Amino acid sequence: MNTDIPYKTYLSENELPKAWFNLKPLMPVKPAPLLNPETRQPVTMQELSRIFCEELARQEFDETNEYIPIPQPVYDVYKMFRPSPLVRAYFLEQALGTPAHIYYKFEGNNTSGSHKLNSAVPQAFYAKQQGLTGVTTETGAGQWGTAMAMACAFFKLDCKVFMVKCSYEQKPHRRDVMRTYGASVTPSPSTETAVGRRILEENPGTAGSLGCAISEAVEAAVNTPGYRYVLGSVLSLVMLHQSVIGLETKAALEKLGESPDVIIGCAGGGSNLGGLSGPFVGDVLRGKLKCRFLAVEPVGCPSLTRGKYAYDYCDTGKVCPLAKMYTLGAGYMPAPIHAGGLRYHGMNSMLSQLHEDGILEAIAAPQTKVFEAARTFARTEGILPAPESGHAIYGAIQEALRCKAEGRQENIVFGLSGTGYFDMVSYQRFNDGVMQDFTPADEDIAKSLSKLPRV
Amino acid sequence: MNTDIPYKTYLSENELPKAWFNLKPLMPVKPAPLLNPETRQPVTMQELSRIFCEELARQEFDETNEYIPIPQPVYDVYKMFRPSPLVRAYFLEQALGTPAHIYYKFEGNNTSGSHKLNSAVPQAFYAKQQGLTGVTTETGAGQWGTAMAMACAFFKLDCKVFMVKCSYEQKPHRRDVMRTYGASVTPSPSTETAVGRRILEENPGTAGSLGCAISEAVEAAVNTPGYRYVLGSVLSLVMLHQSVIGLETKAALEKLGESPDVIIGCAGGGSNLGGLSGPFVGDVLRGKLKCRFLAVEPVGCPSLTRGKYAYDYCDTGKVCPLAKMYTLGAGYMPAPIHAGGLRYHGMNSMLSQLHEDGILEAIAAPQTKVFEAARTFARTEGILPAPESGHAIYGAIQEALRCKAEGRQENIVFGLSGTGYFDMVSYQRFNDGVMQDFTPADEDIAKSLSKLPRV
Numbered sequence: 001m002n003t004d005i006p007y008k009t010y011l012s013e014n015e016l017p018k019a020w021f022n023l024k025p026l027m028p029v030k031p032a033p034l035l036n037p038e039t040r041q042p043v044t045m046q047e048l049s050r051i052f053c054e055e056l057a058r059q060e061f062d063e064t065n066e067y068i069p070i071p072q073p074v075y076d077v078y079k080m081f082r083p084s085p086l087v088r089a090y091f092l093e094q095a096l097g098t099p100a101h102i103y104y105k106f107e108g109n110n111t112s113g114s115h116k117l118n119s120a121v122p123q124a125f126y127a128k129q130q131g132l133t134g135v136t137t138e139t140g141a142g143q144w145g146t147a148m149a150m151a152c153a154f155f156k157l158d159c160k161v162f163m164v165k166c167s168y169e170q171k172p173h174r175r176d177v178m179r180t181y182g183a184s185v186t187p188s189p190s191t192e193t194a195v196g197r198r199i200l201e202e203n204p205g206t207a208g209s210l211g212c213a214i215s216e217a218v219e220a221a222v223n224t225p226g227y228r229y230v231l232g233s234v235l236s237l238v239m240l241h242q243s244v245i246g247l248e249t250k251a252a253l254e255k256l257g258e259s260p261d262v263i264i265g266c267a268g269g270g271s272n273l274g275g276l277s278g279p280f281v282g283d284v285l286r287g288k289l290k291c292r293f294l295a296v297e298p299v300g301c302p303s304l305t306r307g308k309y310a311y312d313y314c315d316t317g318k319v320c321p322l323a324k325m326y327t328l329g330a331g332y333m334p335a336p337i338h339a340g341g342l343r344y345h346g347m348n349s350m351l352s353q354l355h356e357d358g359i360l361e362a363i364a365a366p367q368t369k370v371f372e373a374a375r376t377f378a379r380t381e382g383i384l385p386a387p388e389s390g391h392a393i394y395g396a397i398q399e400a401l402r403c404k405a406e407g408r409q410e411n412i413v414f415g416l417s418g419t420g421y422f423d424m425v426s427y428q429r430f431n432d433g434v435m436q437d438f439t440p441a442d443e444d445i446a447k448s449l450s451k452l453p454r455v
Numbered sequence: 456m457n458t459d460i461p462y463k464t465y466l467s468e469n470e471l472p473k474a475w476f477n478l479k480p481l482m483p484v485k486p487a488p489l490l491n492p493e494t495r496q497p498v499t500m501q502e503l504s505r506i507f508c509e510e511l512a513r514q515e516f517d518e519t520n521e522y523i524p525i526p527q528p529v530y531d532v533y534k535m536f537r538p539s540p541l542v543r544a545y546f547l548e549q550a551l552g553t554p555a556h557i558y559y560k561f562e563g564n565n566t567s568g569s570h571k572l573n574s575a576v577p578q579a580f581y582a583k584q585q586g587l588t589g590v591t592t593e594t595g596a597g598q599w600g601t602a603m604a605m606a607c608a609f610f611k612l613d614c615k616v617f618m619v620k621c622s623y624e625q626k627p628h629r630r631d632v633m634r635t636y637g638a639s640v641t642p643s644p645s646t647e648t649a650v651g652r653r654i655l656e657e658n659p660g661t662a663g664s665l666g667c668a669i670s671e672a673v674e675a676a677v678n679t680p681g682y683r684y685v686l687g688s689v690l691s692l693v694m695l696h697q698s699v700i701g702l703e704t705k706a707a708l709e710k711l712g713e714s715p716d717v718i719i720g721c722a723g724g725g726s727n728l729g730g731l732s733g734p735f736v737g738d739v740l741r742g743k744l745k746c747r748f749l750a751v752e753p754v755g756c757p758s759l760t761r762g763k764y765a766y767d768y769c770d771t772g773k774v775c776p777l778a779k780m781y782t783l784g785a786g787y788m789p790a791p792i793h794a795g796g797l798r799y800h801g802m803n804s805m806l807s808q809l810h811e812d813g814i815l816e817a818i819a820a821p822q823t824k825v826f827e828a829a830r831t832f833a834r835t836e837g838i839l840p841a842p843e844s845g846h847a848i849y850g851a852i853q854e855a856l857r858c859k860a861e862g863r864q865e866n867i868v869f870g871l872s873g874t875g876y877f878d879m880v881s882y883q884r885f886n887d888g889v890m891q892d893f894t895p896a897d898e899d900i901a902k903s904l905s906k907l908p909r910v
Contacts, residue, residue, distance in 0.1 A: 006467070006534075007468060008468070012461070076458070080837045109564050111833070111837055111838055111874070153833075153834040173880075173883075176883040180833055181833060181834060182834065378635055379608040379609075380609075382535045382566055382609070383565075383566055384632060427631045428627065428628075428634075430635075
């Protein structure tokens with residue numbers, strides 16, 4: 001094996017990005033503004049600050065500053081788990097027999113198990129800086145809740161996590177990771193909030209949903225003095241923090257003298273794909289780079305490939321602002337696929353606009369093929385991927401096989417956003433050969449889209 | 456925070472050790488030879504090769520070569536997960552208010568979750584090189600089985616794992632990691648082997664034990680053409696492979712211009728502690744370094760602190776060679792502590808000799824204190840440690856507090872051998888406040904030691 005390029009490229013600590021990258025100033029068409037769900041007017045800074053920390057609300061609105069400095073305490077904590085490695089997938093290339101060079105940026109080497117910690121740390125820091133005593137949030141699969149529990153432990157903040165009830169019961173291990181970091185974890189819907197009590201009355205046996213947990217977390221934050229709510233995806237501010245992924249990848253590739261031909265990420269709310277691709281999209285928009293961008297979403301929850309670009313609620317409880325995005329409708333119930341992190345009806349508004357503008361391509365992958373790709377990756381590259389990340393691997397393998405068929409040596413870069421160590425129930429179903437694919441019916445999607453709010 | 460030394464030091468790939476370090480040639484008193492369990496005579500190369508791969512048996516006997524080259528294919532796979540970082544625990548130091556500098560070598564950033572992969576890879580490679588088609592092994596907590604499953608996937612070997620039945624049932628997730636890598640996993644005792652059938656007849660409801668699983672794995676290897684048995688701890692050959700931990704640590708400390716005052720590791724069979732400390736012990740024996748070495752074992756299984764230095768069986772089934780070591784007796788049933796990897800009655804014979812010679816100190820830690828240390832570490836340094844590694848953290852914190860009391864700035868280096876992501880049932884018991892300590896009674900240990908074989 002000719003390995004003139006290292007297997008793993010780590011930046012040194014003084015090469016870490018000192019500022020986050022904000023793509024908005026460079027976008028030819030800016031994403032449409034968030035709307036107040038009651039007035040249908042653009043949300044004001046003041047309104048947003050009742051729910052979110054002030055500095056985070058400010059970042060959400062920022063369309064002018066291309067770089068936003070990373071505060072020193074955040075930078076110090078980043079050094080605990082960053083830089084993450086950019087890995088040349090020599091063994092995967094060999095197994096596929098492709099002339100392509102495959103690189104992946106691995107964000108799973110921290111206890112949260114994913115890239116989520118990149119945004120949890122600044123969100124906890126800004127809460128602390130504002131003098132708050134705690135934050136509330138929701139978690140479904142558990143990565144975001146774990147990341148917030150860790151970040152709050154670092155900055156000595158209370159952390160209250162509403163965990164979707166079926167996850168709470170199915171994943172007691174995730175719950176105890178959060179508890180070990182000092183977070184309190186409440187199964188949602190709960191009797192602790194008005195919205196929770198209402199839902200429990202209407203559906204006594206409900207297993208809960210992310211939309212309900214968001215509504216409970218927002219209510220708890222608004223009603224608890226010294227608290228605010230934090231959110232781990234979808235928002236522009238999250239994509240801003242996640243730009244460290246792309247900035248590090250860019251610096252590492254430059255060190256290697258390599259340039260990407262296609263950048264691939266899984267897409268749920270969009271924070272991982274947006275974070276990896278953002279700085280490269282910036283270069284494309286500046287005319288400095290020619291590169292394709294590919295979102296891989298699940299066939300079971302196909303917002304980019306089968307949704308509509310329209311204003312919609314970000315949560316099913318309809319307490320959060322409206323965003324213009326590719327959506328399946330806030331009331332859409334995604335198929336019970338195993339990549340819980342991708343079971344979201346909408347998509348980050350910047351990525352939605354980039355898709356609308358033809359800059360971001362999208363494909364949908366069936367989950368059994370995703371798990372096949374994940375297994376191939378585990379057996380060749382060693383790392384057992386999260387089902388979410390398996391979508392990016394699926395996309396990378398498709399591209400690598402295309403390169404093989406065309407005899408082209410392209411540079412494929414994908415985001416390995418996390419590990420699958422808490423997803424073994426899903427792997428077990430796959431190993432047992434009982435995993436199913438789910439393709440939504442056209443009429444179900446159409447029905448959901450017919451209920452989009454009129455703006 | 457003054458952080459003139461980086462948080463994490465990674466060697467570059469061309470700085471990776473090219474050879475393993477063998478401490479035996481430097482030892483003033485060599486460890487006593489392994490004995491054939493039937494003849495009580497030193498085991499011959501020929502006898503050992505019936506169970507183990509030839510090259511591995513050769514390494515087990517090697518008392519002359521101080522360095523043994525790492526074969527290129529092993530080196531290539533090492534690059535998949537090595538170098539591991541040497542981390543300066545700034546946040547832990549700050550929390551303890553100690554003048555000591557605390558460093559830890561983190562071996563958990565691979566899917567096996569521990570240092571075990573360092574020996575699994577060469578063991579699979581030598582099996583393949585010898586033309587074998589498969590290997591058998593046993594696993595209790597699951598780390599070694601996972602590491603072997605991964606290594607066999609890389610070298611395309613069959614892998615048959617006998618997993619202690621109670622672990623098989625309590626840890627279905629571990630089992631499915633191994634299956635995802637293509638290994639077959641059999642709960643032990645099973646009806647597949649004579650020894651398994653005998654044990655099942657005698658104790659129909661038995662939950663199994665490591666000793667039984669070893670006996671089944673050895674029988675299956677000896678009776679399957681093209682198979683050999685592999686073992687993940689206790690043996691000198693394992694300590695040899697694990698020397699990459701110490702060699703990397705030494706190179707990283709030299710880069711930083713730092714020298715260790717005390718090196719700490721948890722001790723079960725001894726492979727992790729031996730691997731980390733071996734090259735430094737070598738420097739001490741050569742008169743080039745002044746440094747203490749500290750083994751931290753569980754109060755519930757105290758082979759170094761309360762055992763006897765004598766010949767004993769390595770397995771309860773008494774099919775493996777006898778080794779001279781610190782032991783609690785092969786029939787000793789360790790307390791049901793949560794650090795499954797440390798529930799072994801004996802200790803590597805080299806470490807045993809070093810303890811006998813006063814070079815290696817040892818302390819025993821109660822498990823509730825270990826989990827407290829592990830939680831402190833998680834909340835300050837971010838990584839959720841394995842319960843086994845928690846023992847090393849406990850030792851490091853004790854030493855750091857001693858430095859604080861004495862006002863001394865010493866360099867403390869400990870091995871963070873693995874992560875606790877598959878140990879959440881244990882953390883849950885700790886979080887719920889229902890974890891107990893177990894201190895063995897003197898008479899139980901004396902009774903077990905009275906049954907040591909006469910040699």
